[in-house]
Amino acid sequence: MQPLVMHGRVECPPAALLLDCIQEMGARRSNPVLELLRDMPAFVQGDKYPQAALSFGDDDWRSYYHSHPVANADVREHGHFHLFARKGNGWTHLAALAMDLEGQPLRWVITNRWVTGSDWRDRNSLLASINALVPSEEPDVLRQWLVSLLKLYRTELGDLLEARDARITGLLQGRSIDKVLDDRTLYELVCSPIDLTAKLTSELTGESS
Amino acid sequence: MGSFVGAAAIAVAIDHTRHRLPAPAQPHEQSQSETTVVIVDEENEPPCGLDDSPCSMDDNPCSLDETDELDNTEDESPCSL
Numbered sequence: 521m522q523p524l525v526m527h528g529r530v531e532c533p534p535a536a537l538l539l540d541c542i543q544e545m546g547a548r549r550s551n552p553v554l555e556l557l558r559d560m561p562a563f564v565q566g567d568k569y570p571q572a573a574l575s576f577g578d579d580d581w582r583s584y585y586h587s588h589p590v591a592n593a594d595v596r597e598h599g600h601f602h603l604f605a606r607k608g609n610g611w612t613h614l615a616a617l618a619m620d621l622e623g624q625p626l627r628w629v630i631t632n633r634w635v636t637g638s639d640w641r642d643r644n645s646l647l648a649s650i651n652a653l654v655p656s657e658e659p660d661v662l663r664q665w666l667v668s669l670l671k672l673y674r675t676e677l678g679d680l681l682e683a684r685d686a687r688i689t690g691l692l693q694g695r696s697i698d699k700v701l702d703d704r705t706l707y708e709l710v711c712s713p714i715d716l717t718a719k720l721t722s723e724l725t726g727e728s729s
Numbered sequence: 730m731g732s733f734v735g736a737a738a739i740a741v742a743i744d745h746t747r748h749r750l751p752a753p754a755q756p757h758e759q760s761q762s763e764t765t766v767v768i769v770d771e772e773n774e775p776p777c778g779l780d781d782s783p784c785s786m787d788d789n790p791c792s793l794d795e796t797d798e799l800d801n802t803e804d805e806s807p808c809s810l
Contacts, residue, residue, distance in 0.1 A: 546745030565753035587753040611779045622747040622755040637775025
């Protein structure tokens with residue numbers, strides 16, 4: 521695996537950095553969700569962790585984790601990270617990252633606009649925000665893990681955003697786009713499963729797991 | 730740096746991070762006469778948003794950000810910031 525040159529400096533591939541994060545967390549019997557909940561007295565349904573949202577990506581990204589009942593939810597899901605990218609003075613929701621009961625990534629989910637009440641952005645603009653992320657510049661293992669994962673799944677997220685736009689187009693049927701994006705009967709627009717072992721194996725060894 | 734590793738080593742590394750997460754606690758105790766109702770309301774704020782700027786006063790402990798979404802059926806967006 522060759523180092524990449526990003527922003528004029530050598531940067532390790534996201535798969536290698538992600539594996540480093542996983543090994544670091546594994547060594548202390550932790551995982552991304554436990555990293556977040558480590559010092560919390562309790563994990564309460566509906567509350568956001570951390571409460572003020574995690575800042576990363578040179579303060580151009582925010583994330584928090586929470587759990588709440590969702591219709592047709594996957595029974596394996598414990599909760600999800602919401603990931604937001606800055607857009608001017610506001611924020612755009614990129615996707616939710618659902619985590620299973622053992623703290624492993626389960627799937628990417630793009631929700632309808634009303635769910636997060638954030639600005640709507642086109643696919644290419646969101647992918648550019650992912651491109652600007654530099655995992656090794658993040659100050660701790662949780663942020664590095666999040667950023668590495670976003671970089672590693674950039675292509676899949678691009679495909680998912682494309683599927684989002686196709687779904688929205690299919691739902692218009694004479695309605696305005698705002699009507700569709702604010703339709704409270706539509707919670708989840710598209711999703712994509714995550715098999716991290718297979719993905720890392722493919723990226724780091726060239727083999728299929 | 731995690732380069733030049735095999736598939737088995739990757740699987741083992743991931744397995745070492747598999748730890749049962751705490752079950753979410755209910756926000757607060759409810760009396761038997763109380764019922765949680767989630768109403769889909771056109772006027773609701775988005776339930777999972779960032780609620781304006783995450784560094785604004787919206788994040789203070791008395792803002793709508795801190796309101797329990799299950800009981801708040803009128804003002805909260807379920808996944809806002």
